[in-house]
Amino acid sequence: MELMLDISSHDLLIIGGGGAGLRAAIAASEVFPNLNIGIVSKVYPMRSHTVSAEGGAAGAIRSDDSLDEHAYDTISGGDWLCDQDAVEAFVKEAPEELLRLEHWGCPWNREPDGHIAVRPFGGMKKMRTWFAADKTGFHMLHTLFQTCLKHSAITRYDEYFATKLLVEEGRVQGCIALELMSGKLQAITAKAVILTTGGCGRVFRFTTNASIKTGDGMSLAYRAGAPLKDMEFIQYHPTGLPFTGILITEAVRSEGGYLLNKDGYRYLQDYNLGTPQPKPVLRSMELGPRDRLSQAFVKEVEKGRAVEGPYGPVVHLDLRHLGERIINTKLPFVRELCLKYENIDPVTELVPVRPVAHYMMGGVDTDINGATPLAGLYAAGEVACVSINGANRLGSNSLPELLVFGARAGVHAGRFALEQKSPGRHLLTQALDEEALIRRQFLPKTGRRERISAIREQMQKIMEDGAGIYRSGASLTEAAGKLRELQERFPNIALDDQSQAFNTELISAFELSSMLDVAETMVHCALNRCESRGAHQRTDFPARNDEKFLAHSLATRKADGTPQVSYSPVTITRWPPAERVYGK
Amino acid sequence: MAIPTYYPPRAYRTRVSTYWWLRSWPYLRFILRELSSISVAWFVLVTLLQLGALHRGPAEYARFGEWLRSPLMIAGNAVALFFLLFHAITWFNLAPKAMAVRIRGKRVPPLFITVPNYIAWLAASLFVAFVLLRG
Amino acid sequence: MAETITLEVQRYNPEKDTEPGLQTYEVPLKKEWVVLDALNYVKDKVDGSLSFRWSCRMGICGSCGMMVNGEPKLTCATFLTDYAPGTVRVEPLKHFPVLRDLVVDITDFLAKLSRAKPWLIRKQEKPLAEGEYLQTPEQLDAFKQFSMCINCLLCYAACPVYGLDPLFSGPAAIALAQRYNMDSRDQGAAQRLDILSHSDGIWGCTFVGECTEVCPKHVDPAGAIQQYKLTATTEWFKSMLMPWRGE
Amino acid sequence: MGKRSNEPFLWMLFSVGGTIAALLLPVHVFLFGLAFPLGWLDGPGYEALLALARHPLTRVYLLVFCTLPLFHYAHRFRYTLYDGLQIKHLNELINTFCYGGAIVGTAFAVYLTWSI
Numbered sequence A: 001m002e003l004m005l006d007i008s009s010h011d012l013l014i015i016g017g018g019g020a021g022l023r024a025a026i027a028a029s030e031v032f033p034n035l036n037i038g039i040v041s042k043v044y045p046m047r048s049h050t051v052s053a054e055g056g057a058a059g060a061i062r063s064d065d066s067l068d069e070h071a072y073d074t075i076s077g078g079d080w081l082c083d084q085d086a087v088e089a090f091v092k093e094a095p096e097e098l099l100r101l102e103h104w105g106c107p108w109n110r111e112p113d114g115h116i117a118v119r120p121f122g123g124m125k126k127m128r129t130w131f132a133a134d135k136t137g138f139h140m141l142h143t144l145f146q147t148c149l150k151h152s153a154i155t156r157y158d159e160y161f162a163t164k165l166l167v168e169e170g171r172v173q174g175c176i177a178l179e180l181m182s183g184k185l186q187a188i189t190a191k192a193v194i195l196t197t198g199g200c201g202r203v204f205r206f207t208t209n210a211s212i213k214t215g216d217g218m219s220l221a222y223r224a225g226a227p228l229k230d231m232e233f234i235q236y237h238p239t240g241l242p243f244t245g246i247l248i249t250e251a252v253r254s255e256g257g258y259l260l261n262k263d264g265y266r267y268l269q270d271y272n273l274g275t276p277q278p279k280p281v282l283r284s285m286e287l288g289p290r291d292r293l294s295q296a297f298v299k300e301v302e303k304g305r306a307v308e309g310p311y312g313p314v315v316h317l318d319l320r321h322l323g324e325r326i327i328n329t330k331l332p333f334v335r336e337l338c339l340k341y342e343n344i345d346p347v348t349e350l351v352p353v354r355p356v357a358h359y360m361m362g363g364v365d366t367d368i369n370g371a372t373p374l375a376g377l378y379a380a381g382e383v384a385c386v387s388i389n390g391a392n393r394l395g396s397n398s399l400p401e402l403l404v405f406g407a408r409a410g411v412h413a414g415r416f417a418l419e420q421k422s423p424g425r426h427l428l429t430q431a432l433d434e435e436a437l438i439r440r441q442f443l444p445k446t447g448r449r450e451r452i453s454a455i456r457e458q459m460q461k462i463m464e465d466g467a468g469i470y471r472s473g474a475s476l477t478e479a480a481g482k483l484r485e486l487q488e489r490f491p492n493i494a495l496d497d498q499s500q501a502f503n504t505e506l507i508s509a510f511e512l513s514s515m516l517d518v519a520e521t522m523v524h525c526a527l528n529r530c531e532s533r534g535a536h537q538r539t540d541f542p543a544r545n546d547e548k549f550l551a552h553s554l555a556t557r558k559a560d561g562t563p564q565v566s567y568s569p570v571t572i573t574r575w576p577p578a579e580r581v582y583g584k
Numbered sequence B: 001m002a003i004p005t006y007y008p009p010r011a012y013r014t015r016v017s018t019y020w021w022l023r024s025w026p027y028l029r030f031i032l033r034e035l036s037s038i039s040v041a042w043f044v045l046v047t048l049l050q051l052g053a054l055h056r057g058p059a060e061y062a063r064f065g066e067w068l069r070s071p072l073m074i075a076g077n078a079v080a081l082f083f084l085l086f087h088a089i090t091w092f093n094l095a096p097k098a099m100a101v102r103i104r105g106k107r108v109p110p111l112f113i114t115v116p117n118y119i120a121w122l123a124a125s126l127f128v129a130f131v132l133l134r135g
Numbered sequence C: 001m002a003e004t005i006t007l008e009v010q011r012y013n014p015e016k017d018t019e020p021g022l023q024t025y026e027v028p029l030k031k032e033w034v035v036l037d038a039l040n041y042v043k044d045k046v047d048g049s050l051s052f053r054w055s056c057r058m059g060i061c062g063s064c065g066m067m068v069n070g071e072p073k074l075t076c077a078t079f080l081t082d083y084a085p086g087t088v089r090v091e092p093l094k095h096f097p098v099l100r101d102l103v104v105d106i107t108d109f110l111a112k113l114s115r116a117k118p119w120l121i122r123k124q125e126k127p128l129a130e131g132e133y134l135q136t137p138e139q140l141d142a143f144k145q146f147s148m149c150i151n152c153l154l155c156y157a158a159c160p161v162y163g164l165d166p167l168f169s170g171p172a173a174i175a176l177a178q179r180y181n182m183d184s185r186d187q188g189a190a191q192r193l194d195i196l197s198h199s200d201g202i203w204g205c206t207f208v209g210e211c212t213e214v215c216p217k218h219v220d221p222a223g224a225i226q227q228y229k230l231t232a233t234t235e236w237f238k239s240m241l242m243p244w245r246g247e
Numbered sequence D: 001m002g003k004r005s006n007e008p009f010l011w012m013l014f015s016v017g018g019t020i021a022a023l024l025l026p027v028h029v030f031l032f033g034l035a036f037p038l039g040w041l042d043g044p045g046y047e048a049l050l051a052l053a054r055h056p057l058t059r060v061y062l063l064v065f066c067t068l069p070l071f072h073y074a075h076r077f078r079y080t081l082y083d084g085l086q087i088k089h090l091n092e093l094i095n096t097f098c099y100g101g102a103i104v105g106t107a108f109a110v111y112l113t114w115s116i
């Protein structure tokens, strides 16, 4: 295999073509029409993971709602780890952004009189979730992508994989990307870079996340010297299908689905979640909060009362008593998903479910405008941590987040770019170095034995066992050690594929190396946070400790490659920390 | 939106075979449907010849009648009838796809377009038969 | 149920091969496995050099379209058990240039999509402060179906006209143009008409109808195209009868 | 695009012709092509038929019947040749053959329905 090198240059470079990336590109292009913009994406933009979001996007618009209420729901939902100035900006701009998407053609559901319709959503006290049937993310992403097509100042690099950020004179000035189609390396210089590469759910074995969510952007920033914030907070969804990780929505439980253990027993009654009734009761049993349900599952497994499935322990979601008619009218998409992607018919069969990793609250540390501490580098979307999600994200907050902070990052990075001089002279050397490195690291034909999939599977198991729903000092220390071993084994991976055109195995290798970085920061941040807060539950420190840990963790990369964890304060404006109360 | 140039790798292009329509039943059905147009032209031609014969007097017309009775013509017309029925059925069944009729904002169900089509077909056929057989 | 199933996969490496060939793999046969899982099994455990696209594994991102036993399918929604016993033949989507193994070049589609102007066109943009463009559920329903396209391109693989004439705009691009034309908020129908009403546009379609048959999202591109033909014809007559109406 | 193609016009002829062909041709073929020649049914005699053909309404009917379906045929067959035999590059020849045929047929039909 022989790599080639090509160079191009833009004012503003966006890495990631999902919701956040496209929104940033359009914002920059509209505000600064002269700006020359590039978007790099490892998949065609409309394939990005935003496409999978189903439920909806929150933005307060109804007269009985207020921005403060949305802010409070978000902050209490996030267990007071949110930066409140960011939340205030977020709730204010979310409705505007959603409306802007309407003006671009997004097919939001409507009231009979033609106004936007909103629905209730978990953790939100008022109805404020905008939706486009049960394919909200899909419609948002396609609207953004199609709108993007009319902007001639935006150059797309579709199916280019960013492998490295170019940093010179303490400033990020572009990236190196591998063109999948040809195997050619492209050095793309820019006066400012925005990372919008999405989350990293694939670090875990069972996840709702698409195969592309491997934390590449987090690793790119981390290696370039930017800190990763609050990496210990990973949201689990209690009812995912095992093996595929396909999400079974909460609506199933609202309609009256039961969760059963291997004895057919509604085990939630043993976990302080109320007494079983035949009909669903709000805030009790199956309708308890997401994290509590996920935690009960773990306990049930520990007691040996879960069902052993081919892909590990599961419990059963029982819908059979609802009958075919209810399932068809109220939950058609759930039945379709089960039938089409799992070969299970919930009308007659029990559906195996388990908690699955769903969303990354942490990410690249940014301020309210998307700027990271590293000059010239911005981030937005799931890759970033602004932070409005704190220790636990509320459902339907992340789609508006990518619009609001995508747009903010686009405008601010655009303005920054206009103030910069042309890129430095040594970038080309860096590009050549990267080429040599890739060649050395991945492409010799002999003397290597590790398989990518083997290391990946071990990493996922380590993370599940050591840094899952419950963690402890012991489990995390063990995980950290094992991850280090994997980091050391990584250079020995052998690629079956030595060719240039569309070498997806090479991409998998890059992705694995990103995931190892991200996993390490997660484990170290979790180890250092000796308290339980939101999605981070330590069995050895079961209580929240505001005195010591009302703070963001920041992981930076040390010279030896391991993370260094420090803390920065949480911004509190109007809502002092309080008890997180459910269902009152 | 501009797309940067790339080194084009050697992509493999397949050519569609000349007999692509033999590859699957839906394609074959399609080509048969399209070939029904020959039957259309054929019978219009027969009708024109018939009118010509009618124009040129009883003797010519009798000879034309004779020709119609020849086994070859019977066979040809039987085939034509088959294709024309095929044409009519596919035509009426596809009509609702081509016309998205909306009444008060709701799309009219396909049967509401197909059924009147079939009724019209029946009525037209009966009318033609009635006019010709009345005598 | 048998323990394994045979997978016949088309391989093509542009750096080595002059034309594609088939390679056979034995993979475990499991009830919940789709064709994509079998491919991933091969990639992870047997042969890492097998290349294909996938992402969401829930039928929404549109990356995993391939020919399965000769039919265009989303491989993340096609169960192995439907083909057992027997072999499953997996090939790249028909009618597109093959870049590598199961990966095809779709740049042509993206160019066509842009040309169809799939964005909302307004004569006069309304300021955000004035709120949303009102749209009743019925008006939404008028174009909703055409907005469900995931760009998986199964329809292009099914359409013989596209296979024969790569210049043909093709089902999905036209359906998406129609999606905006039918949107009560849009005022750009005239701009799209010029682009689509020519011989490489809607008039290339001979209503084979297979595009609609294979569409996993029930978009009905065949219907969209025929409806567009009707509109284009009406417009043509209007412009012939009333040339002064002008552009 | 500038000048628009005349495809819409041809397509309209195709559609209307197709509908007429679907509505009327089967019964005609059945009666004149099979039932009368085979003696299943008694068709009208020469005089009766001539009288019928001279009726003004019948003239119009025949004119429509013998022209529009020809354009339906021309359009459809043109594409069948393009796609089925992959000879789109010969399109000038095909167009002349198909539409030329339909025009000659139309002229013939006009002459006959007029003069009969």
Ligand SMILES: Cc1cc2nc3c(=O)[nH]c(=O)nc-3n(C[C@H](O)[C@H](O)[C@H](O)COP(=O)(O)OP(=O)(O)OC[C@H]3O[C@@H](n4cnc5c(N)ncnc54)[C@H](O)[C@@H]3O)c2cc1C
Binding pocket: A015, A016, A017, A018, A019, A020, A021, A040, A041, A042, A043, A044, A045, A048, A049, A050, A051, A052, A053, A054, A055, A056, A057, A058, A136, A137, A160, A161, A162, A163, A196, A197, A198, A199, A208, A209, A210, A212, A213, A216, A217, A247, A358, A359, A380, A381, A382, A383, A395, A396, A397, A398, A399, A400, A402
């Ligand atoms: C099943 C599911 C349902 C959800 N439902 C909801 C919901 O109802 N409401 C809600 O608010 N949120 C929901 N979420 C969360 C939300 O969808 C995501 O947080 C959000 O879409 C992330 O968008 P993004 O733009 O940050 O990243 P993505 O959409 O993931 O885009 C990432 C982009 O980066 C590119 N990229 C990544 N790495 C590289 C690289 N190395 N080089 C080049 N390009 C790269 C990718 O190609 C892609 O274009 C859901 C999530 C899941 C998994």
Ligand code: SF4
Binding pocket: C148, C149, C150, C151, C152, C153, C154, C155, C156, C171, C172, C175, C211, C214, C215, C216, C217, C218, C219, C220, C221
């Ligand atoms: S129209 Fe259907 S088959 Fe074609 S690309 Fe869209 S979703 Fe896929």
Ligand code: F3S
Binding pocket: C158, C159, C160, C161, C162, C170, C171, C204, C205, C206, C207, C208, C209, C210, C211, C212, C221, C222, C225
């Ligand atoms: S298959 Fe092709 S010919 Fe038309 S109806 Fe569909 S686009």
Ligand code: FES
Binding pocket: C054, C055, C056, C057, C058, C059, C060, C061, C062, C063, C064, C065, C074, C075, C076, C077
């Ligand atoms: S993997 Fe996304 S559609 Fe199949």
